[in-house]
Amino acid sequence: MSKLDSKIPEGPLETKWSSYKSSVPLVNPANKRSLEIIVVGSGLAGSSAAASLAEMGYKVKVFCFQDSARRAHSIAAQGGINAAKNYQNDGDSTYRLFYDTIKGGDYRAREGNVYRLAEVSAAIIDQCVAQGVPFAREYGGLLSNRSFGGTQVQRTFYAAGQTGQQLLLGAYSALQRQVGLGNVQMYARHEMLDVVVVDGKAKGIIARDLVTGKLERHSGHAVLLCTGGYGNVFFLSTNAMGSNVTAAWKAHKKGAFFGNPCFTQIHPTCIPVSGDHQSKLTLMSESLRNDGRIWVPKKKDDNRKPNEIPEDERDYYLERRYPAFGNLVPRDVASRAAKERCDAGYGVGASKMAVYLDYASAIERYGKQQANKLGETGASKERITQLGKDVVKEKYGNLFDMYAKITGENPYETPMRIYPAVHYTMGGLWVDYNLMTTVPGLYALGEANFSDHGANRLGASALMQGLADGYFVIPYTIGAYLSGQIRDKALPTDHEAFVEAEKNVQDTIDRLMNIKGSKSVDHFHKRLGKIMWDKCGMARNEKGLKEAISEIRALREEFWKDVRVLGGKNELNPELEKACRVADFLELGELMCIDALNRNESCGGHFREEFQTEEGEAQRDDANYMYAACWEFKPGVQFELHKEDLKYERIKVSARSYK
Amino acid sequence: MNLTLKVWRQKNASDKGSFATYQVNDISEEMSFLEMFDVLNERLIAKGEEPIAFDHDCREGICGMCSMHINGRAHGPWSGTTTCQLHMRAFKDGDTITVEPWRAKAFPVIKDLVVDRSAFDKIQSAGGFVSVNTGNAQDANCIPIPKDDADASFAAAACIGCGACVAACKNSSAMLFVSAKVSQFALLPQGQVERVDRALNMVKEMDAAGFGNCTNTGSCEAECPKEISLDNIARLNREYLMANLKK
Numbered sequence: 035m036s037k038l039d040s041k042i043p044e045g046p047l048e049t050k051w052s053s054y055k056s057s058v059p060l061v062n063p064a065n066k067r068s069l070e071i072i073v074v075g076s077g078l079a080g081s082s083a084a085a086s087l088a089e090m091g092y093k094v095k096v097f098c099f100q101d102s103a104r105r106a107h108s109i110a111a112q113g114g115i116n117a118a119k120n121y122q123n124d125g126d127s128t129y130r131l132f133y134d135t136i137k138g139g140d141y142r143a144r145e146g147n148v149y150r151l152a153e154v155s156a157a158i159i160d161q162c163v164a165q166g167v168p169f170a171r172e173y174g175g176l177l178s179n180r181s182f183g184g185t186q187v188q189r190t191f192y193a194a195g196q197t198g199q200q201l202l203l204g205a206y207s208a209l210q211r212q213v214g215l216g217n218v219q220m221y222a223r224h225e226m227l228d229v230v231v232v233d234g235k236a237k238g239i240i241a242r243d244l245v246t247g248k249l250e251r252h253s254g255h256a257v258l259l260c261t262g263g264y265g266n267v268f269f270l271s272t273n274a275m276g277s278n279v280t281a282a283w284k285a286h287k288k289g290a291f292f293g294n295p296c297f298t299q300i301h302p303t304c305i306p307v308s309g310d311h312q313s314k315l316t317l318m319s320e321s322l323r324n325d326g327r328i329w330v331p332k333k334k335d336d337n338r339k340p341n342e343i344p345e346d347e348r349d350y351y352l353e354r355r356y357p358a359f360g361n362l363v364p365r366d367v368a369s370r371a372a373k374e375r376c377d378a379g380y381g382v383g384a385s386k387m388a389v390y391l392d393y394a395s396a397i398e399r400y401g402k403q404q405a406n407k408l409g410e411t412g413a414s415k416e417r418i419t420q421l422g423k424d425v426v427k428e429k430y431g432n433l434f435d436m437y438a439k440i441t442g443e444n445p446y447e448t449p450m451r452i453y454p455a456v457h458y459t460m461g462g463l464w465v466d467y468n469l470m471t472t473v474p475g476l477y478a479l480g481e482a483n484f485s486d487h488g489a490n491r492l493g494a495s496a497l498m499q500g501l502a503d504g505y506f507v508i509p510y511t512i513g514a515y516l517s518g519q520i521r522d523k524a525l526p527t528d529h530e531a532f533v534e535a536e537k538n539v540q541d542t543i544d545r546l547m548n549i550k551g552s553k554s555v556d557h558f559h560k561r562l563g564k565i566m567w568d569k570c571g572m573a574r575n576e577k578g579l580k581e582a583i584s585e586i587r588a589l590r591e592e593f594w595k596d597v598r599v600l601g602g603k604n605e606l607n608p609e610l611e612k613a614c615r616v617a618d619f620l621e622l623g624e625l626m627c628i629d630a631l632n633r634n635e636s637c638g639g640h641f642r643e644e645f646q647t648e649e650g651e652a653q654r655d656d657a658n659y660m661y662a663a664c665w666e667f668k669p670g671v672q673f674e675l676h677k678e679d680l681k682y683e684r685i686k687v688s689a690r691s692y693k
Numbered sequence: 694m695n696l697t698l699k700v701w702r703q704k705n706a707s708d709k710g711s712f713a714t715y716q717v718n719d720i721s722e723e724m725s726f727l728e729m730f731d732v733l734n735e736r737l738i739a740k741g742e743e744p745i746a747f748d749h750d751c752r753e754g755i756c757g758m759c760s761m762h763i764n765g766r767a768h769g770p771w772s773g774t775t776t777c778q779l780h781m782r783a784f785k786d787g788d789t790i791t792v793e794p795w796r797a798k799a800f801p802v803i804k805d806l807v808v809d810r811s812a813f814d815k816i817q818s819a820g821g822f823v824s825v826n827t828g829n830a831q832d833a834n835c836i837p838i839p840k841d842d843a844d845a846s847f848a849a850a851a852c853i854g855c856g857a858c859v860a861a862c863k864n865s866s867a868m869l870f871v872s873a874k875v876s877q878f879a880l881l882p883q884g885q886v887e888r889v890d891r892a893l894n895m896v897k898e899m900d901a902a903g904f905g906n907c908t909n910t911g912s913c914e915a916e917c918p919k920e921i922s923l924d925n926i927a928r929l930n931r932e933y934l935m936a937n938l939k940k
Contacts, residue, residue, distance in 0.1 A: 086827040101748065102814050104854055105756045121834060157830070164830035166823045166883045168847035175837030193847055199755055200850060207822035214818030222811065245803055274750040308723045313731055314752045436754065439771070439778045440725075505827045554738045556731070600743045605705060606804045608746055609738070 038291070038664060038678045041466040042146035047684050051150045054467075055510055059517035066091035069516055070524055072239055072254035073097070074226045074281050076209070077106035078202055078497060079480025080260030082504025085208035088217035090509060095252060096209065096218055097241055099225040099276055099611070104206045107262060107274040108500060111198025112319035112433065113182065114190035115497040117155040122179050126187040128152045133685065135495060138184040138364050139460070139488020140638035140654065141687050142294070142662070144680060146467060147485045154506040155498050159191055161505055165204040169193050180324055182493035184364035184692070190494045195319050195433045201497055205504070224250070225611065226281045227539045229257060229288045229476060230531050236288075236476035237525040240535050242543075244611060247604035249536050251527035255519045256475045256512060259285060260504070263459035263481040265298065267619045267626065268571070269563025271456035272304060272317040278615040279622050282463050282482050290471035291664040291676060293464035293484030295622065296630035299491055299639050300572050301457035302368035305440055305450075306388040315455040316440055318391065319433055320493040323361045325396035325426070326450075328352050328368075330380040330389050340382070340390055340449045351375055359692040366490040366639045366652075367692060369454035373572050374650060376453070383451045390449035397422035397446070454572060458496060460487040460639065461629075464664045464678070468511035469503060472666075475515060479503040484662065489638025546613045547603050551596030555612040558593045562586065562616070562623055570627050575643040579631040583624055590620040590671075621671055628665075628673055635659045656687060694720050694786035698733065700745055701793045703802050710802065712791070726769060726779040727752060727759065747806040754778040754918065757853030760860070761806055762793040767857035767916040775855065775918040795856050797865035799903040810856050812902035813870060819898035820891035821874040823883050842880050849876040851919045858913035858921075864905030869913035871899050872929035873921050879932055889939050892932040 043050040061069065069092055073084040076098040088094045098106060118131040131152035136143055159177070163169065170178040170192050179188040193200040212218040223244040230238040230253070238253035264279035265271035286292045303318045329348045336343065351371055353360045363371075372389050375381065382388050401422025405413040413421070423446050427434065437445045463471050463478035465485055470477050480500035487495065525531070569582035593616070601607040636645040636652035637659070645653045661677040668674055695718040703710030717733050724732070727749050734744035750758040759776040763769035769779045784790065792806065800808040838846075850873070858869035875892055878884025884891070907926060914923040 082827075089826040100750060100756070100758060101810055102854065104814075105750055105758050107751060107756070110751045110753050110755050119833070157828075159833045160830035161825075161827060163833040163836060164823065164825045164883060166846075166878050166881050168843050168850050168877065168881065170847075171838055171840045171843040173840050175839055175843075176834050196755065196851060199853075200847070203850065207817065208827075210814060210817040211822040211824065213814070220814070222814070274756065275752060276750050309721060311721065311724045311728045311732060313725070313728050316753055435773075436778065439774060439780060442723075442780070442782055509827065554735055556735060598738060600738060600741070606746055606807060609744060
């Protein structure tokens with residue numbers, strides 16, 4: 035158990051972080067110049083960490099597989115970022131953000147980490163505004179807010195439906211400034227393929243230059259994995275095509291425990307699958323639930339067009355089941371409710387696996403407001419609709435456009451069809467309060483770690499966590515480790531540990547290239563995704579999970595016998611890149627099922643059909659499962675469970691209710 | 694639908710490259726353009742031919758990675774749309790579609806449809822930022838900004854850095870990209886301190902990277918998937934002129 039010391043500082047919750055900051059060891063400026071930090075991934079967590087650490091004087095190297103740091107998938111986050119600013123005077127506070135996050139996560143996250151997250155949230159907004167991030171504003175020039183699921187205050191800051199883009203470009207600009215100053219060396223189109231560990235400490239990485247295919251050795255005093263989540267194990271998800279688990283998985287195989295791998299977020303509002311050709315799924319931001327109303331027909335197999343179904347024949351099932359939060363219940367609850375309706379035969383669209391997200395009443399409400407504002411008493415219905423559409427266009431225009439392009443339908447005229455899809459993974463590498471994994475010197479930030487969202491993440495909290503970790507946590511906590519490394523020179527890259535790690539990577543690549551089988555990488559990836567979605571998706575049960583485990587093992591064996599990777603290894607080869615990633619997904623998938631099977635309860639996004647209340651809500655088992663499940667990798671793709679018990683000193687743990 | 698594709702194939706930067714023709718049958722109009730490429734690539738792999746390399750990632754029109762020149766237009770026939778958001782509804786049965794990489798001296802081809810756009814990162818490093826270190830910021834609402842200014846700044850900041858403006862321009866000019874970044878900051882109070890240096894340094898880096906001059910034909914604006922306005926170029930010209938007068 036000694037390996038799982040969360041290192042939460044002593045003392046009252048409110049002062050843990052401030053007293054930690056006052057007592058954490060520092061590294062003096064001269065020593066910082068001789069300490070090298072490797073940052074893998076350039077999304078919100080990676081870019082913000084790299085920029086901040088370089089500003090402090092550390093030497094930083096940043097790696098990303100895309101052609102520029104600005105492409106990382108944080109860019110696609112739409113809706114917003116939470117912060118406990120209480121600018122709306124609606125009773126928000128650090129404590130409320132902390133409480134909402136713990137409750138939203140169904141009491142499966144650490145109090146100490148989450149309180150710190152809420153505490154630093156306000157400074158993130160200040161930092162981003164100072165960088166020139168153009169957030170949405172009111173006419174008085176002050177910042178605007180909106181609501182997200184699982185909260186009853188307006189604490190979400192946004193930039194139209196492109197908040198992730200603007201925040202990432204802010205962090206990217208800070209990063210590029212440091213690149214220009216020579217403090218950061220940027221390695222784009224590079225993929226990390228192993229961690230180099232010496233005497234139990236992370237000392238560097240092996241990376242592949244994706245253009246030349248050459249393997250490179252990079253040494254550092256610390257390695258930060260900011261490599262995002264692993265939702266692409268499902269093949270179809272809202273993740274970018276390149277998003278992968280490889281860096282985290284290589285770290286896992288070198289000794290970093292993997293925390294709560296089965297905690298997956300299925301997002302309720304995505305554009306439904308249209309056919310077998312589908313390569314990814316597209317999210318429609320949760321912010322749409324601010325104004326949109328979700329419904330299905332009251333009649334089974336109702337084939338009428340949505341606009342022909344009268345009001346009293348519609349079932350606004352979220353408003354019916356959860357009157358207190360209505361359409362703004364958390365994501366796990368909304369997703370399950372949509373699945374329940376579709377499974378019961380009330381789904382809509384050609385596939386019957388969709389529900390309506392309707393803007394008609396919002397358009398009318400905004401139209402009337404606008405007409406009043408313009409003094410147009412007695413405006414016609416058409417005029418009101420037009421005014422309403424203009425308001426909706428300003429708020430959500432880019433999302434509506436995207437929907438229209440993908441589906442060929444006009445969402446201003448007809449309700450959108452939506453269905454849940456894999457979106458985010460709460461699980462990830464286990465980290466302590468310092469964000470350090472079980473391998474000293476190896477850190478995980480942002481979605482790559484498991485720390486703050488428990489079993490379900492609230493909307494607009496991923497951006498908050500990525501930037502909190504990068505801007506405001508790691509710059510302090512890394513000192514606790516690096517202050518002890520100032521006497522160590524960087525590991526020379528001809529050290530035997532580098533030689534061996536590089537050889538292992540080379541052998542894996544050679545093995546993949548030499549199989550010369552008959553099926554493409556995507557063929558295997560799609561089959562894995564189907565197993566995961568059917569048996570480890572929105573609803574899980576013991577029988578299905580056991581089947582999934584043996585099916586994945588068989589599929590993995592088949593992959594290593596029959597995959598076909600064309601092209602050369604010493605050149606740009608996207609097929610080889612995919613093959614390396616899918617090989618890791620084929621191991622991770624098994625662990626996710628093992629973890630889901632181990633957790634004999636339902637909590638947050640993890641819904642075991644055997645464990646539900648009479649009303650179909652998730653039923654936790656706090657007596658037996660109030661712990662983070664942390665898995666250690668053993669040779670032969672075996673996993674050993676370690677438990678970190680969760681202690682709630684401040685919050686009273688209760689059944690989660692949004693009714 | 695059945696299509697004929699003429700796709701640029703080029704082994705690497707030093708290879709001369711040429712068009713290859715592929716017959717692609719049974720394509721559904723619900724597919725995205727890149728999903729049609731996925732299907733083609735799967736068929737090539739089945740035949741033992743090397744699949745076509747192309748850049749793509751988010752497939753939501755925001756990362757700026759995808760970059761195909763389709764039938765002579767950057768990102769293809771739909772305006773205000775990236776290649777990944779272009780759907781096959783835009784084409785009809787029997788069409789011949791020609792697909793090339795971005796063509797510009799500053800964007801050398803790496804392989805097939807993949808080009809090197811690192812020049813954009815260098816321009817960003819030259820001045821596309823506000824020099825504020827982490828931890829020094831005042832309360833966000835201490836800087837009130839008129840909504841119209843914030844909106845205009847956002848409209849410029851919506852640039853995804855895909856390089857379509859360069860590919861569309863007969864001079865391979867990067868003025869729309871550079872002007873969007875300069876404008877984002879020029880319109881905000883936070884950007885004022887470094888306003889002069891920013892305009893000078895970013896333009897200098899742009900010229901050094903080998904991008905051409907702007908002759909105001911407006912093709913960049915017409916092809917920009919995020920519909921970044923040509924007004925930004927006018928603003929950059931003013932910024933640059935003023936900066937030269939001040940320095």
